[in-house]
Every structure is written in structure tokens, then in C-alpha cells.
Amino acid sequence: MYFENRRVAGDILADQLFDEYRWEDCAIIALNSGGVLVAEPIAEKLHSVLTMLLSEEITIPSEDLVLGEISQNGNFVKNRNLSDGQFDEYSRELFNVFEQLKREKIQKINRLIGDGGTISLDLLRGRNIIVVSDGFIDSSTIDVVLDFIKPIEYRRIIAASPVASIKAVDRLHVSADEIHILDVKNNYLDTNHYYNDNNVPPLKDVINKISNIVLNWK
DSSP, rough: BBBSOOOHHHHHHHHHHHHTTTTEEEEEESSSHHHHHHHHHHHHHHEEEEOOEEEEEEEEEEGEEEEEEEEESEEEOOOTSSHHHHHHHHOOOOOHHHHHHHHHHHHHHHHHHHHGGOOOOOTTTEEEEEEEEEEOSSSSSHHHHHHHHHTTSOOOEEEEEEEEEEHHHHHHHHHHSEEEEEEEESSOOOOGGBOOOOOOOHHHHHHHHHHTGGGGOO
């Protein structure tokens, strides 16, 4: 399945979610700028707050190895494909590189979000949390979200995306209470491949969309 653009795909997901969640207390977490474009019509139709959680992979270039991801609150979540023993070994041997990469990535995230700051957990507390991506490639961003919301009580986690890999869907079946995926790919290509229009606005414009979402409630 291919989509005209991310907003059109988001409209389809919004229609799927409307009957059950229009009158429920929901908060939406988008996982990147493309995810915000998918989430925008969902938030408008469900009258939900919309936030974005940024994260960055920590990769050891010399080893071609992804150790995990760090989110904008500074928490690091290890790559679940590594055993605890493997991760401990790599993190000890490459400790200085690992720590430097973490500092660089959190600085990059802070530059990106600027005055937008981190997500307030109070916006999510006690609500149904709808996690939206423009494409779930693997389980890494899912694990980052679960780590981020761990300190709070919430009702349900609903995952929504126009497209996802089989591997990501398998993980979502375990970690989410409900999933809405329009197309599951056995051989997942680059996320942009599934959209005819890949025009994603600059991050500052995306953040403005988030700030103004209440004005666009339908």
C-alpha cells in the first residue's frame, strides 16, 4: 500500500480511531517530524493533545553496531538485540566513546527542540496514549517510548502507523494494548518509499503545528 502523503494516511487512521476514542481522554506522542504529520489529523479529530518524543541512535561507527537509543529526557535504552552480556562488554571496552556519543546526541536533540523543551509527563498521566509514527521499522523507538512513560500511570497504549515491518508489529503485539497499522511489510524499505509526497516541513514548523493543534480541533 502506498499513500499520497502522511496527512492522507493520518486521516485514515483518525477514522479508525474515532468511534472508540473521540470521547476518551487521549494524548498523542509522535516519534518524529513525519510522525507529527500523520498524527495531526488524528489529534484534530479526537480533540487530543499532541506531543513529540525525539530520540537518537547511539552507533559505534568502527563496530557498525547500534548500542541503543537516547531520548530527549537523557534516558538510554539499549538495543534489545544485544544480550545484557554483550552490551556490558561493548560498553566497558568502548566506555569513553560511548559516553561521548551520548553527550553529543543529547546536545543534538536539545538544539533541535530549542525552547520547546521536553514532553511534560503531566500531559500523559492518566490518559490513553496513542503512539504515532510514519513508519515503524523496528522495535527501538517503541522501547524508547515505553521507557519514557514508565514513571507514570496511564490507561492504555495504542500504536498507530500507516506502515510497519513484521518485526515491529511482533513487538507491538507484546508492548501495546491495541495497534492500528494500515500495511505490514515483509521487506520494509525506507519509510519515504511508501509516500508519493515526502515534503516534511522544518522542525520549527512542526513544533508550531504541535503548539497550535488545539486551534484545529474539529
